[in-house]
Amino acid sequence: MTRTRPHWLFADQLGPGFLEPGPGGPDPDAPVVLIECRSVLRRRAFHRAKAHLVLSALRHRAAELGARARYVRADSYREGLREAVGKAAVTVRHPTSRAALGLVRALPQTEVLPPRGFLTDFAFFRTWAEGRGRRRLLLEDFYRKVRERHDLLLDGGEPAGGRWNLDADNRERPPRGGDRLPVDPPWWPQEDAIDEEVRADLDRWERRGEVRLLGRDGPRRFPVTRAEAEQALAHFLARRLPDFGRWEDAMLAGDPWMAHSLLSVPLNLGLLDPLECVRGAEAAYRAGTAPLNSVEGFVRQVAGWREYVWQLYWHLGEEHRTANALGHRADIPDWFAELDADAVEASCLRHALAEVRDVGWTHHIPRLMLLGNWALQHGWDPRQVTDWFHRAFVDGYDWVMVPNVTGMSQYADAGLMTTKPYAAGGAYIHRMSDFCGSCRYRPHERTGPRACPYTTGYWGFVAGHRALLAGNPRTARAVSGLARLDDLEAVLDVERRRAAAPP
């Protein structure tokens, strides 16, 4: 008789799908090992809300599994596994980081099962990528293949509505004259005794100097159980998806959530499966309760970007993490690293940093065009920036941060993921937000005391990388623009004098 091997779940493998038995799955009714690994928290300063979410999700899962769970608190994963099962054989699903994969492969007792939680497997990506070369791995093309593979939002093999890409309909400016979008608020969870216990533990560990945490842990904002994740998804699909598309790129000072789904946390904890999210969105379109631009926009994020980033993390290898094509070496200043939003006067950056401090989350445009753009303009070391995003964001994991930050936001790979750097001045921020009205700076001013720091930063960036940017058809115009600036020296002087101080 074969013995049932215990199955080890990492903290981002918590949904029911990870325990489904069958080919490539764990043994039926396998005992479940969950390890609360203290050294992960000790090594680096994570956001308090992130530490809370991960510990709360793990402990909730153990409580749900009851007698089936072997919950261990240990200094390291090796020690935890020893305590849970000794040297017995265990199964574990392919982890989401290269470090964790190295660890489980090095343990002779573990059998590594295929990953879960994504719409594409490695073979699908390899087949698609074969023959394309590293510089031809374009999101748009990959996204279409994913839709075809899953028959997603297609009518007779053609894209629903006749277009694959409705981005052009999804770039509206925020509505003027209102603090918030006219959209139902997001779903919020109710905390329970486990949350209270987690918060007390974190406070105690911090008092004893065992961990150092960043930011604030206000009311928990994201799901930590499958039941909560289902409620959050259902609420989004019914109440917020219809407005997701049009204001997808817009920002309002009084409405950090806009019409975004807030589902990255439950997706990345493994509590939601991406297929149920995109099928749910498609069902809303077919039922006539959500317009195509919103549904395509959401499907593109989940079936396109999320899959693409997951696959590139593995495909591009460890050297992607250390890429630094722009030669950026500056250290992240303390005010930014420590989320000191109160030190910042520039309204847009102050709001973005305050959101990170208070909830560990901002939507994709503040990440890219405020925080990432600032780091890029100021030549911060992309590895430090990636590490900061990973620690400071509630949905940050190695696989998702390396491509998004090193590749997309910091252009450290010289354009493997994007056709041009995401550097922009105040004019873009002014167009897409209501921040500038209350700011002490003016988006179109380049010199003088009211010169917008994003605008001067933008010209500083173009001037600093003019040779590289001149050779790219998508940025060559910016370099010609530089030649036409009659006050360039004065602009660069403002930039130099600001240096690393908070703007």
Ligand SMILES: Cc1cc2nc3c(=O)[nH]c(=O)nc-3n(C[C@H](O)[C@H](O)[C@H](O)COP(=O)(O)OP(=O)(O)OC[C@H]3O[C@@H](n4cnc5c(N)ncnc54)[C@H](O)[C@@H]3O)c2cc1C
């Ligand atoms: C610099 C930078 C760093 C980022 N870091 C992370 C991160 O650590 N973790 C993370 O999950 N996302 C990250 N993203 C992608 C995106 O910003 C977040 O997924 C999104 O803001 C989460 O909020 P939401 O769930 O409301 O997303 P929505 O706007 O509602 O989008 C729906 C879902 O699409 C997926 N998605 C969209 N874009 C991406 C992407 N580029 N990469 C991966 N998934 C995507 C997410 O699962 C998200 O929940 C980053 C983007 C940038 C530009």
Ligand code: SF4
């Ligand atoms: S003026 Fe510049 S710094 Fe101020 S909010 Fe606008 S873009 Fe940001």
